[in-house]
Amino acid sequence: MLNISFNSVNRHVDRDCLPSLRRVENRRSGNVLLRLLTIFSILFLISLFLPWTQHIRATGQVTALQPNQRPQMVQTIIGGQILEWYVREGDLVEEGDTILRLAETKDAYFDTSLLDRTRSQVMAKEMSLQSYQSKIDALANQMEALRESGRLRTEQARNKLQQARLKVASDSMDLEATRLNTEVARNQYERMEELYEQGLKSLTDLENRRVTFQQAQAKLISAENRLLASRNDVINAQVELNAIQAKLRDDLAKASSERYTALSGRFEAEAGVAKLENEFSNYERRTDLYILRAPQSGYITEILAAGIGENLSAGEQVVTIVPANYQLAVEIFVRPIDLPLLNPGQQVNIQFDGWPSIVFSGWPNTSYGTYSGTVVAIDRAINAGGEYRVMVAPDDSEEAWPEALRIGSGASALVLLKDVPLWYEMWRKINGFPADLYVPAATTAPAAPPKIKVPK
Incomplete structure (x- = not known):
């Protein structure tokens, strides 16, 4: 009670009968608040010196590391008429298996002998x-x-x-x-x-x-x-x-x-x-060539020309095959301003669409549901969207990527850079400075180019 009025009620109130009022009057709220503010200030000052990992955010999608492991269109070399199909969507075919059989449509080749x-x-x-x-x-x-x-x-x-x-x-x-x-x-x-x-x-x-x-x-x-x-x-x-x-x-x-x-x-x-x-x-x-065969082992995912008796022209796309055995990778797209910060061998944290995760940008070790990768290739030319494509392969020393992952799934990535104090990162963000240039130890010495065996 402030007791600022001359008409005080203190003499009319029996505090012995009101224990709640007595506890409220005896509470030291100001001291508690002061203690809490002091503790939070100390914790904030301490947290300013915690390590923070600088990073680059990028989005992309899952693809195959090798070009021959990516989905491909099977095309007809010659024109013809569809006589019979030997596969359907979802079938697993081996290399050389028959997909369909064509009949001749040019009169110059009608002679059976x-x-x-x-x-x-x-x-x-x-x-x-x-x-x-x-x-x-x-x-x-x-x-x-x-x-x-x-x-x-x-x-x-x-x-x-x-x-x-x-x-x-x-x-x-x-x-x-x-x-x-x-x-x-x-x-x-x-x-x-x-x-x-x-x-x-x-x-x-x-x-x-x-x-x-x-x-x-x-x-x-x-x-x-x-x-x-x-x-x-x-x-x-x-x-x-x-x-x-x-x-x-x-x-x-x-x-x-x-x-x-x-x-x-x-x-x-x-x-x-x-x-x-x-x-x-x-x-x-x-x-x-009247018999169209599978160029490699894989799954039939899409049939583009289905009708029996339908005429196909030379070079027309017929089916799409996804290879059965492939090595996954993620292609991400970064801005030109972030390109100088990337190097082959750099570590990347990846979050896949459909897999729950909890991501702490500055503390990648505390994130949950993310997977590690390594930068293996960086495009030399910019794409039509004004970004550079970066290929990221799985890191064999970390947890394996999900087996149910499919080519074409979305992914977001954090390209990890230098470890700095939290106060420095806040000061950099406030001033709009770019991240510090960081070169991984694995890329200080350039790796020897792989040897390619040329067939005779």
Whole structure:
């Protein structure tokens, strides 16, 4: 009671009969409040020096770590008409299992014996190629025979030419001998004629010397004729040799031309064989593509084209397959201002949609329902939303991620940074300063790039 009025009621109130009033008046509320304020102030001051973990908040979704483990669309390579389905949504298929069977829709492939007829064309073209090769071999043998025959005939003509030259030499020597004999016979005739005029020789002796001289002249003319005939034989032998060589060159040129024609035909036949074999391989491969098979083991999640008899175009998406075995990861998206604070190997606390959790941002060790991850990759280019994508893989040293987790589930992440006092974090937030640059110890030394084994 304040007792500020002159009309006090204290003398009219019997406090012995009012124990509640007596307890209220005896209560020291001010002292208790002062003690509580003091205790809370001390606790607040102490809490300012508690450690606080700086962090970056980001959202994302669950995906697969390896690109071949993510959901994929199975497409048709060729166009066709659906004949029969072998799977339904939710089925587990192994690699190579049949998904559906197609029928041909192009009239160019309607022939049921297309492969056999194409193979027959290939065989016929190969026989044509063999014929060209046989002709080429025969022409090569013919050219070799022509060269051998020409060599022998040329040698024979050269021998004949040499014989003619030797005969010219022999006839030249005979001509010189005959010319000497004729000169001697003339001298003898002239001396005999002088002696006859002097009366020392008879007419008979003179006539004998005349006859001898005339015979010598006849022999000289005959020797000159033989020399001219021998020289003519040399010229004929030379002409014959040149004719043989010219004919040989002409025959070789003709055979070579025919051989090159056969080679051209063989090359065209080879091109035809290659083209037909290519067509045959394409037809054979197209026949295999009528069956659409699973590219890998997984679950059929969505069938996009379901009707029997429905026509599909080349490259059209048919079903979606989620791989049966995959390694989960989380892709989160961070702002460009936070990108310099991220490094591979950095620890991340993840909260998955559908899993209850209690998160204390500054004290990750006290959070409940969160899972640990590690930054494994950071995109080098910004996406259309103005953010950078960061891949986070499970941390093998911490608790495993839930088995029921599915690709596409939402996730929110806290990328843990440096540990600072709470007062420093409050001062940073008030002033709008960015978080401190933090590099994990695991990333101080760059890891060696993984070795990739290239198949032969």
